[in-house]
Amino acid sequence: MARPKRQGARRSQLVLAAQRVIARHGLDGAKLSRIAGEAGLTSGAVLYYYPDVDELVLSAIRVSMERFYEERARMLEGLEDDPAVRLVRMVEAGLPVSGDDVEVRLFCQMGGAAGSNPLAATLLTSLFDRQVGLYQVVIEQGRARGIFSGSGSPLVAARNIVALEDAYGYRIVAGHPTIDGEAAVELVLDYARTVTAHPLPRAGSRAGAH
Helix, strand or coil: CHHHHHHHHHHHHHHHHHHHHHHHHCCCCCCHHHHHHHHCCCHHHHHHHCCCHHHHHHHHHHHHHHHHCHHHHHHHHHCCCCHHHHHHHHHHHCCCCCCCCHHHHHHHHHHHHCCCCHHHHHHHHHHHHHHHHHHHHHHHHHHHCCCCCCCCCHHHHHHHHHHHHHHHHHHHHCCCCCCCHHHHHHHHHHHHHHHHCCCCCCCCCCCCCC
């Protein structure tokens, strides 16, 4: 039973290494030699666990996507049944704490490549739409229960929130001097307060977040 555990740990190590390489060099720069060097392994060792390097790169992207959709969906299941709290926690989870966030840097690289890379464009579109779906449900639930009011389409509001997350995430990793993780959360929540006509609680401490 120990061998499968070691194999799983090694594959996870390689996925993390591939994420860091993509974040620094982009999809076109995610070469076997770079991933091997980042992981501290030989190219042959990488190929032992991932004979197809493209599969490794795709796995790295999918793990990053999981953080922003699957993990947030699971988070919602464990939260109290209060749409206002759910909306705030969603925003907190969707933004990086600092500019060192590897997964957000990875998506920034993918965004730059999306115009000429159909795979990047498809994956980013899928992630955007799924995140929008999460927000749309929270906003619709809040309105149905009379907790949120406001006017306009919940779908439009959800799309704008995700777009703001993307934009401020980029500003954070780009090192904007006055927009850090905490400021970005409040900026997105300011818009969310407008479209929900709800004061929404202020964000909590994010010291343990990504």
